[in-house]
Structure formats: structure tokens, C-alpha cells
Amino acid sequence: MTFFVEKPVTAADKTFFQLRKDIVEGDIVAGSKLSETELSTKYSVSRAIIREALNRLEFCHLVERKANVGARVVALTSEGLLELYQVRESLEGMAARLAAKNMSDEEVNDLNYLLNAHGANMENGQSYYQEAGDVDFHYRIIVGCKNKHLTSMLIDGLYHLVRMYRVQLGMAGPRVTTAFDEHKHIVQAIANRDGELAEMLMRRHIMYSKHSIQNKLKN
Amino acid sequence: MTFFVEKPVTAADKTFFQLRKDIVEGDIVAGSKLSETELSTKYSVSRAIIREALNRLEFCHLVERKANVGARVVALTSEGLLELYQVRESLEGMAARLAAKNMSDEEVNDLNYLLNAHGANMENGQSYYQEAGDVDFHYRIIVGCKNKHLTSMLIDGLYHLVRMYRVQLGMAGPRVTTAFDEHKHIVQAIANRDGELAEMLMRRHIMYSKHSIQNKLKN
DNA sequence: AGCCGCTATATTGTCGACAATCAACAAAAA
DNA sequence: TTTTTGTTGATTGTCGACAATATAGCGGCT
Numbered sequence: 001m002t003f004f005v006e007k008p009v010t011a012a013d014k015t016f017f018q019l020r021k022d023i024v025e026g027d028i029v030a031g032s033k034l035s036e037t038e039l040s041t042k043y044s045v046s047r048a049i050i051r052e053a054l055n056r057l058e059f060c061h062l063v064e065r066k067a068n069v070g071a072r073v074v075a076l077t078s079e080g081l082l083e084l085y086q087v088r089e090s091l092e093g094m095a096a097r098l099a100a101k102n103m104s105d106e107e108v109n110d111l112n113y114l115l116n117a118h119g120a121n122m123e124n125g126q127s128y129y130q131e132a133g134d135v136d137f138h139y140r141i142i143v144g145c146k147n148k149h150l151t152s153m154l155i156d157g158l159y160h161l162v163r164m165y166r167v168q169l170g171m172a173g174p175r176v177t178t179a180f181d182e183h184k185h186i187v188q189a190i191a192n193r194d195g196e197l198a199e200m201l202m203r204r205h206i207m208y209s210k211h212s213i214q215n216k217l218k219n
Numbered sequence: 220m221t222f223f224v225e226k227p228v229t230a231a232d233k234t235f236f237q238l239r240k241d242i243v244e245g246d247i248v249a250g251s252k253l254s255e256t257e258l259s260t261k262y263s264v265s266r267a268i269i270r271e272a273l274n275r276l277e278f279c280h281l282v283e284r285k286a287n288v289g290a291r292v293v294a295l296t297s298e299g300l301l302e303l304y305q306v307r308e309s310l311e312g313m314a315a316r317l318a319a320k321n322m323s324d325e326e327v328n329d330l331n332y333l334l335n336a337h338g339a340n341m342e343n344g345q346s347y348y349q350e351a352g353d354v355d356f357h358y359r360i361i362v363g364c365k366n367k368h369l370t371s372m373l374i375d376g377l378y379h380l381v382r383m384y385r386v387q388l389g390m391a392g393p394r395v396t397t398a399f400d401e402h403k404h405i406v407q408a409i410a411n412r413d414g415e416l417a418e419m420l421m422r423r424h425i426m427y428s429k430h431s432i433q434n435k436l437k438n
Numbered sequence: 439a440g441c442c443g444c445t446a447t448a449t450t451g452t453c454g455a456c457a458a459t460c461a462a463c464a465a466a467a468a
Numbered sequence: 469t470t471t472t473t474g475t476t477g478a479t480t481g482t483c484g485a486c487a488a489t490a491t492a493g494c495g496g497c498t
Contacts, residue, residue, distance in 0.1 A: 010482090011481075035449075036450070037450090045483095046482060046484075047450090048267070048482060048484095049482070049483090051450090051451090052270075052481095055271070055274050055275075061368065061371075067229050067451085067489095068228070068449085068450060068488080068490060069449085069489095069491090070449070070490095080367075083368055083369070086313060086317065086368075086369070087310075087313070087366065087368045087369055087372070089313070090309050090310055090312065091310070094305060094309035147305055147306065148299075149302055149305075149306045150305070150306055152280075153372060153376075157372075158368070229452090230451075231451080231452090254479075255480070256478095264452085264453095265452060265453045265454075266453085266480090267451085267452060267453065267454095268451090268453090286480085286481085287458085288460070288479085288480080289480070
């Protein structure tokens with residue numbers, strides 16, 4: 001497990017990473033059927049490996065399987081997005097609360113440093129750093145919570161689905177400066193070891209971006 | 220997916236269910252190594268099926284795997300229990316909030332009826348119904364939230380690990396009457412469609428039982 | 439014409455054998 | 469004695485073939 005950080009060691013790992021990438025980035029279109037034999041020729045591995053990869057992808061909620069029928073890439077719907085953000089709000093909120101309790105002083109300092117770097121980049125108009133910066137910010141807090149289940153669910157499980165929505169529905173958008181301020185307040189709460197506040201701020205932060213995305217979907 | 224409700228259709232399903240049962244109930248001791256060949260002879264299926272089952276068990280956090288080394292049943296530790304309940308607090312809290320919004324009036328009525336039945340059983344001194352009753356109570360709220368990710372994570376993922384701790388560390392205990400009152404208040408909040416309150420009460424409810432278990436672990 | 443059941447085909451599920459990798463032990467050098 | 473290195477044995481990873489199952493198309497019946 002911990003698919004995200006560790007390197008692919010086995011062939012199934014590599015195929016899983018490749019497949020996940022291709023799905024998230026839309027190279028394999030959402031909602032399409034995934035034939036095992038087809039994939040095995042395409043990626044030059046045996047069907048057993050493809051099956052292993054499909055299994056893992058299912059637990060990332062990136063594909064759905066049905067016995068004796070096959071696998072499909074998950075469909076991107078507004079309801080699905082809503083449900084996804086509801087879970088994020090809950091889990092990342094708790095992650096922020098725990099991070100306030102469990103992050104080392106050094107980790108908090110690093111987080112502060114990261115935030116300032118983003119601020120400097122923004123003033124130079126390099127707002128395209130925001131996407132990676134946002135990801136990095138959330139990632140550090142998740143890791144900082146020191147809860148295996150939480151990190152596994154968020155990083156191995158939900159994170160890539162979030163990215164899939166972002167990439168394929170094009171959520172680069174504005175909300176850059178406001179999100180930055182929200183990040184700042186969250187870090188401050190964590191630095192003050194105020195878990196309750198950190199959780200509340202993180203939940204509101206995710207709620208806001210949910211609203212932002214929902215507004216875009218209406219267009 | 221949705222391992223819990225659907226019936227086992229394939230041989231891998233059956234083996235997975237059997238293995239999960241044997242692990243949760245301690246028939247296979249916690250922390251022990253799981254040899255694929257050994258299991259394949261024990262359960263009279265091919266190694267491929269065992270591997271499939273082990274894959275699923277890994278995503279339930281019931282076993283841990285390492286490439287080229289093998290799988291082990293998870294060890295039951297007090298830290299693990301704490302982390303588990305932290306996630307439960309977060310996810311079931313959100314489930315209660317969403318259930319207050321999304322449950323049908325009929326589902327709420329059923330929940331009320333269930334609760335009254337438990338109360339009647341308790342007055343007759345049949346407190347041993349509490350275990351199943353508690354499970355049932357939480358289960359209905361989880362299903363009532365109508366969020367696929369949430370239900371999948373809780374029911375397919377965490378639920379069985381919770382049960383493993385309960386069974387093997389013997390958490391039958393008291394806390395029956397107080398838990399009943401807490402259940403009552405939660406249902407009331409849901410009936411009033413007060414999601415915020417329902418979430419708060421559910422989180423406190425789970426926090427309390429966490430404390431109760433932690434106290435038992437100290438003895 | 440519309441519906442039902444059957445066959446044919448393609449896809450998934452399962453298996454046993456082979457290849458790759460690791461852990462343990464033994465042997466040799468420092 | 470301690471550390472390092474090579475070998476051995478066992479376990480996991482990978483593969484191709486076979487069996488079981490579902491979908492699609494066709495033909496017959498009402």
C-alpha cells in the first residue's frame with residue numbers, strides 16, 4: 001500500500017501507475033469499458049497483471065467492476081463530485097485537527113516556508129504554481145496528521161479522483177488569492193496548536209472550493 | 220465492490236468472505252504471516268484466488284502486504300485502535316449530518332422504531348442485544364447518508380476492523396444505557412433534520428466509546 | 439410485428455507451471 | 469568475534485491455457 005510515495009517495484013505496480021495516470025488525465029475516456037485482453041496487449045503484460053491493476057483502481061474508486069461482466073472507468077457526474085467533496089471535507093478536516101496536534105515544530109516551519117514561497121510566486125503573477133501549490137499544501141497536512149488510515153484513504157484513495165475531476169473538468173480557475181488567505185489561516189491555527197479551529201477552517205476551505213466548482217458546472 | 224450487502228458470486232468472493240471472517244474472529248491470529256500456498260491448500264482454491272482475496276483484505280486494512288515478501292494479518296495495537304476511532308469520528312459524524320438531510324421520512328421512522336425495540340429489550344434485561352443493536356443503528360445511518368464513498372469506506376473498509384477489535388479485545392462491556400440515550404438524541408436530531416447537531420452528537424458518541432475502550436485497554 | 443428462447447461468440451474467472459526475488463544460513467575474511 | 473558475501477531454499481510474481489459465464493444475434497412462435 002501507500003501507492004503514492006513508494007516506487008513501483010513489480011510489473012503490476014508499474015502498470016497500475018500507468019493506467020491510473022492514463023485514466024486521471026483522460027487518455028482513457030471516463031465511462032468507457034476496460035477490456036482485460038485489450039489492455040494486456042496495449043500495455044504488453046499478461047492479463048493477470050491487468051487484473052491486479054484493475055483491482056487496485058477499483059479501490060481508488062477510479063473504475064467500477066461487476067462480476068463476470070467487466071470493468072468501466074468511473075463516470076464524472078456532478079453528484080459524484082459533490083459526494084467526493086463531502087468526504088474530503090470530513091476527512092481533511094479531521095486531518096487538519098490531528099495535524100495541529102501531531103505535526104512536529106519542524107514540519108510546521110516547513111509548511112510556513114512553503115506558504116511564503118507560494119505567496120512570493122503569486123506576487124510575481126505566477127499563479128499557475130497554485131495548482132501544484134494547493135496540492136502540496138493539502139498533502140503536507142494530510143501526512144502531518146500521522147494517522148495511517150486517514151492518509152491512506154486520502155492519498156491512495158480520494159486524491160487521484162479529485163485530480164481526475166480537476167483535470168478533465170478544467171478546474172484551474174480563479175479563487176487563487178482567496179484560497180491563499182484560507183491556507184494562511186489554517187497554517188496559523190496549526191502553528192497555534194488549535195486543532196478545533198484548524199478543522200473548522202479546513203472544512204470551510206474545502207466547502208468554498210466545492211461551491212466554486214459547482215458554480216462552474218452550472219455553466 | 221460493496222462487499223457487505225451483495226452475495227458472493229465468484230469463488231474469490233467466497234474465499235474473501237471466509238478469510239475475512241476467520242481473521243476478524245481471531246481464528247487466524249492477529250499479526251501472523253499468511254502464506255499463499257498454505258492458504259490455497261487450506262481453502263482448496265488456487266493461489267490466484269488467494270491473491271485476489273488478500274488484495275481485498277489489504278484494502279480493508281485487515282492485512283498488510285509487502286512486495287516479494289508476503290502478507291501479514293494486522294496487529295492489534297492501542298495506537299491502531301485510536302487511529303481507527305479518529306477516522307470513525309470524522310466519517311460517521313459526516314454520515315449523520317448527511318443522513319439528516321438525505322434520509323427519507325420512512326427511513327427515519329424505521330430508525331425510530333428500531334430504537335424503541337432496543338429500549339424495550341433493554342428493560343427486559345436483554346442487554347446482549349446491544350451489540351447487534353449498536354451495529355444496526357450505526358449501519359442504518361451510514362446507509363442513510365446516501366454517499367457512495369462514505370458508505371463504502373465505512374462498511375466495506377473500517378467496519379470489519381472495528382469488529383475485529385471488538386471481538387478480540389472483548390468490548391462487550393457496559394456503556395449500554397448511556398449509549399442508548401446518545402442514540403436517542405442522535406435520531407431526534409436527524410428527525411428534526413438538524414444535520415449540524417446530528418454530526419456533533421455522533422462525534423461525541425463515538426468519542427465516548429473511544430474513551431470507554433481506552434480505559435479498558437489500560438487494565 | 440413483437441416477444442421469447444436458443445445458439446454462438448467473446449469476455450471474465452480459475453488454474454497449474456515457470457521465473458524472479460527475498461530471507462536465512464553458512465563460510466570466509468578482517 | 470564480527471562483518472560481509474555467496475549459496476540455497478522457499479515464497480511471491482508472472483504467464484498462457486482452459487473453464488464458466490454473460491451479451492448479442494438469430495430464428496421460431498404467438
